[in-house]
Amino acid sequence: MSEKLTPMIQSCILHFGEMGSRWGINRTVGQMYALLVLSKEPLCADDITEALSISRSNVSMGLKELMSWELVKLQHRPGERKEFYSAPGDVWDIAKTLIEQRRKREIDPTLSTLRNLLIETPANAEEEYAQQRMREMHELIEMLTLWTQEIQRLDSAQLGKLLKLGNSIGKVLDMKDRLLGTTKKDATK
């Protein structure tokens, strides 16, 4: 990794590289993205090559991947062939894109697979039980997805206000509980 990066920025890049590799994103791509997010100015491929000390071709492939996730924007400068890349300026935009993309790539296919298995007629008791679990999974995933989609509708200003207000989500949910006539309050446990 380049000596041009300050230790602070290096640490952050390294951390997100590690995190990425735990989330099915390869380490280098994670580092590349951290670098882009932390940079005020757009970077060109050579900047990244130099900053992270990886090969030019690796950068090219990484950028291709980040583009396919719609996590980076491509920019041109007048009278220059070179391409410059930048991450959205708003962290919440980044998170929304990540959530959206993972939904498309993993959640939707999972829901579809489960649905296909659920329309089959169970051949025996085991399949009946298995289908019941699948039904529960489908229901749960669908609901959590709906939930996150609602949250994704918020723009970062609204989210900011929510944050400043402190943990009011608990209160909202409590209210919802009452609305639903929860049994929680009455339980001795």
Next chain:
Amino acid sequence: MSEKLTPMIQSCILHFGEMGSRWGINRTVGQMYALLVLSKEPLCADDITEALSISRSNVSMGLKELMSWELVKLQHRPGERKEFYSAPGDVWDIAKTLIEQRRKREIDPTLSTLRNLLIETPANAEEEYAQQRMREMHELIEMLTLWTQEIQRLDSAQLGKLLKLGNSIGKVLDMKDRLLGTTKKDATK
């Protein structure tokens, strides 16, 4: 993979194996867990070995990993050395454990790393900018974590009611918007 498994159950196991491998869980462990979730009765290591056609030692390591995630429960039968494993009977319990464990393993260390970098004094303009992004990330992650923690408090009965009620989350958030004096409603966009 064993011929004892029906095609339906096989498909499900294969799908979750693939999904697992995209989420930093190895394919085989994902398959093992799917098998356990879909089985009504607890399984012993040899059952899994046979069902998935993988080596006994691989099963042992996989189970160890699932235990470390607290995703499986160990059971003994009187007068038998053999150990039997089972997944929680409630899908929401499984999801809550997954969320909780990932929080411990990934979110908490990330928040801690960011905090450590944020207490440093920025050495130059770049670091100042980078710190600002880190601050935003920290804020966002902290808030989303709080949010999920609130949701995790719900038991599966409450969650079920919420689900049956249809998408009321949107309404709750709208209400919250009004409470916060959102600008969304006024925007021409």
Next chain:
DNA sequence: CTGTAATTTCAGTATATTCTGAAATTACAG
């Protein structure tokens, strides 16, 4: 157009991860 500075592709290599079989260890029925 043309030349060139850029990006992309891809086959081969390096690295990391996963899996296995054999040996060591452990738990407990008898």
Next chain:
DNA sequence: CTGTAATTTCAGAATATACTGAAATTACAG
């Protein structure tokens, strides 16, 4: 205790993933 049926460990093999450099392609300034 002891024997044995179980689990665990771990070094090495198999596999999968990531990375590189060289060659091919592309985009555009002039």
